[in-house]
Amino acid sequence: MKLILTQQVTGLGEPGDVIEVRDGYGRNYLVPRGFAIQWTRGAEKQIDSIKKARSAREIATVEHAKEIAGQLKALKVNLRTRTGSNGRLFGAVTAADIAAAVQAADGPELDKRRIEIGNPIKTVGTHRVSVRLHPEVSASIDVNVLEG
Incomplete structure (x- = not known):
């Protein structure tokens, strides 16, 4: 096909x-x-x-992608969400939630389609998420999910 x-x-x-x-x-x-x-x-x-x-x-050049990757590496991303009594979330954290949290932490604006969440984020704590900035460059973000 x-x-x-x-x-x-x-x-x-x-x-x-x-x-x-x-x-x-x-x-x-x-x-x-x-x-x-x-x-x-x-x-x-x-x-x-x-x-x-x-x-x-699209991020045009590899150099620009590497610059953004450096910004993301130095960024502390905290995401507050509703939780139950045992630390489990109501639902899951989405790529759009992470993109908004990065921007709220004074980070670069990210396209939610470029954020790859390996396993669904359904618990409180720190989770690693990868971002495809360019076909040759990807970055990791540590997202700290908090109750609240």
Whole structure:
């Protein structure tokens, strides 16, 4: 199945890339979640607009990505959320919550789609989260989840 990615998918490519995947993966996962659209000659024309939108919000150079990674490394990120009696959260911490907490801690503005949470954050404490700043540069953030 031939698809055009509309969002970055780890291991497949960037928005605007034309990829070839198995039918079930494309039909049951990528297309319903909005990660890709079916490739057609008409959709081929949309690739330029997808790539322009990507370049507008993308960190352009490796040096700029490394600079942002240095800022993130020096940052203390605290996130207050509602908890139960035993320190478990009501729900889980999302990538949007982390992006907002980084910005509240006077950090750089991050796109929530670039934040990768390994295991769902459902407890109070310090958790490590990775951020893909550039295809060649990624950074780690320690997020301290607090009751409150």
